[in-house]
Amino acid sequence: MWTYKQLEAVYWIHRLGGFAAAAEHLHTTQSAISRRVRELEEQVDTSLFDRTARAAQLTEKGQELVVLAGQLLAQRDAALEQFLQNHVVQRRVRIGVTELTAMTWLSQWVTRIQRHYPKLELIPHVDTSVALHRELLHERLDLVVVPDAFSDAGVVTTPLTAVANVWAAKPGLVPQGKLLEPTELTQYRRIVQGDRSGSGIYYARWLQKYDLHAKAEFETSNLLALIGLLNVGVGIGYLPRQCLEPFFRQGYLEEIALTDPLPPMHYVALQNANHASGVISSIAALAQECCDYSSLFQHGGKAASVSHLNLLG
Template sequence: MIWLSVMPSFTQLEALYWIDQLGSFERAARKLNTTQSAISKRVQELEKESRAPLFDRSRRSARLTAHGQAVLAVGADILALHDRLRALMKSKDSASRRLRLGVTELTALTWLPRLVAMVRDSDSGIELWPEVESSETLLTRLLDDSVDMIVVPDAFRDPKLEAVQVGQAANAWMCSPHLKVPRGRVALATLNTFTVLTQDNRSGSGRIYRRWFENEGLSFSKTLSSNSLIALLGLTASGLGVSYLPIDAARPLLRSKQLRIVTTEPQLPPIEYVAMRRRARITPAEDFVLACIRRTCNFGSAIYDQAAG
């Protein structure tokens, strides 16, 4: 049971929410464009009305007690309703809203144009604002409320976020035809004799495959990392080493014989992609865009193939 003698104010709940989201009073103050002392005062006023502590004072960082988490769970619903009401009152019609969507390079190179067209041609009144970044950067931006939803590889877990599976991307090992990688089916360990070009830890795919390599007992002795898919395609085509790449994004280079697929045993598993959003602030606009994402998400068709067709 939640013990509060009076109804908390919106500003008090907002302070509690952002302290929990961002991990400190200072960052919450910056987010709310106020002073740290003002945030502290709001929390003190809220705790005066509470019969149990909201924060665990034994920790250096701002951590909620079980009672604080219970208060926040209800408070987050109140904040979400407030946001929906404010958006409704500001808009010319109830569906009008700008939605900030974060995606990675692979989505931008494949199905993002179809999604933008579907949302634009609907009568939803939603204005889609895409943003292209690494998976790790997008996760940070989602948690600090800089974007509303992201589509990333299924490499991250956070209890504050909902993750809905939307599709998968096939990957394969590739190299320049001029690199002397054996033809036919080769063992993964054979690749260790070459420089391995990998996606770094900012990449969701990079994290997933790094864990998979560890499970396979594989450790590469010479690696070169990048968080740019375009850069990895270019570096691999230049003959610098072997790399795991999305098959459809690499298709033009495969057709022109600047790249070839290296068949390995075992083969690379596909990368599952999820749409992520904050559980506490789900909106009808997000529901609509998520439905559009599930209809358009297809990594098997690159934008240059669409243009050619």
């Protein structure tokens, strides 16, 4: 009789392209994965992988079995989610967030998930939006929170909220008291978030409209690095306004007023449509409930003070 572990081994070898990747995904050893494949091949009395190929390549029968394995595994997960209460659901869920989410409401979200699913093994991963999106499509992450900068038919989207971004600089670098035309920003060194960043992709059209992207002199996808570069007067850049209000209020940064300000950046939670599930959808709904980019390092309804964070040394 086949086991789910055997089916998972073949399925994830195919999805991830190799025995080692499948072993890492299933949190086991490569030898264990190989053993499960051999046992399954003995039971079905046929080879599932072409051993003459350098990469893990399915035989014709192997391709048929992978389709069946995907259906059986999906049915198993759906049955477990339907009949198990939240407090007894046991599975591993890998969520991905950007630096901004990690610096604001991630703690609130994790706390709420753990309250709803106390036996869930939650694995958070922080990276750039582009990297998170790629990992989601490769099924190495179950759910990611990123700017709404990606268009894929293969994902399920849950809208979250919008974040206001502004251009800013070290106080005194840009004359205050008047609205600047966006084209006037070309007078200053500009630090932008490049195409590895969701916000960089999101605002690319606005930057191109005023020919600012092509003439940008610095790129960074790191928010803390951007704050530091702006604070020492390297140039001007755009960043989220509300959660960084203490930096403006205490004189670390100064907003640059424009005749055409940046549009709000919308955030979404994405899950892979091939593996959409009730638990993942529920976790996305929890993100909707606690998504809040208004203050830094929220925990228990409180936000940390910038004077205590000492982020700028």
